[in-house]
Amino acid sequence: MMVVVQRIGELAERVGRDVNLMEVCGTHTMAAFRSGLRQLLPSTVHLISGPGCPVCVTDTNYIDAAIALCRRADVIVATFGDLMRVPGSESSLENERAAGAEVRVVYSPTDAVTLAQENSAKKIVFLGVGFETTAPTVAASIVSASKAGLQNFFVLAAHKTMPHAMEALLHDQQVKIDGFICPGHVTVITGAAMYRFICEKYRIPCVVGGFEPFDMLKATEMLLAQIADGRADVEVEYSRSVNDRGNVAAQKLMAEVFEECDAGWRGIGNIPRSGLTIRMKYAAFDAVPALGVRFEPARPHPGCRCGDVLRGVITPLECKLFGKACTPTDPFGPCMVSSEGTCAAYFKYGKRQAAA
């Protein structure tokens, strides 16, 4: 590993200026902190965290809609654990559960389908949040519910897709990105070719990285080498899991159930073609029309700067509430709740490391 660190140092010297490398994925953010690798980087190489924590980019009005659903006597809400403590405008799913609402934490969308089979008198609503890695698993659960003829399984879908969100950040005047460490497991599904337009249109290098500390260092080295040579290509460091074409079976399933739509990202706003909505063909499983879900204007905590954190404009240390009013036990925003959230990473692994 030290050889890579040394090469990073040499390349940084060759580049001769400060560079911002955005690790788009929340799992990368956590891995970088956990392993302490940020401290191994030269002072001119900045790793900035991006919008790749699915829970964090989910708008407050979605949480509010999920809360309204779980308050209905005929509904059981099934969700991945990370959403439980995310604050909505007034409450959280965890608070609602404590107050008696039926909210179940599941490990897989398949578990929610099983829940529907076992509770035929109830409507099971699965909270479909996540990027291209998760969307095919939710698509598979909708298809299997359809094959089983289930009439009490629904998905409140807010899936988001990466490429146009990354593009939106390149238009942001407040943040300057010199290279992307692209999300490894999103790319397992989509294939690396998806990032080519970023290199061609914006001349920004993209390297798909894995999740071991070595992978992240190697991806950093590959990005710096491209910057030093004046290149902007898509390269794959995580080649043990990622190829150009991706998982075709998963892509097909995703296209069968979902179609592209515009989506609202916390902190970034509406990004055209960056979301997935359930196709008409599967409308019977779409909680929005089937259960009459309405998205009301939301009130996120006024002091919370998750939006700026997600765009890489500030680090959590620049949020006045960080570590004082806002902590993992009493979180004000999703970035402090999620196991992939940047504020949670800074809190857990300490300010000293974060400042590096």
Next chain:
Amino acid sequence: MCLAVPAKYVELQGTAATISVECALREVDVSLIEEPRLGDFVLVHAGFAIHKWDQSEVDEWETIRRGLEVAAGGGGG
């Protein structure tokens, strides 16, 4: 949600499989994998196998893991 470590099928039945990952057994769905076979290594996300690793990819992962252990153990000061 995502286990970036190789998991091995120990049982297969239609689209349902049991995997062994880091000494624990778990149920996963294999409908996103073409031609799953007993003994294959896969990457798992949210209860689904999402990618099949071939032996050389598993070996690479093991090398990286070992390298990390050596570096962490040797860099004690």
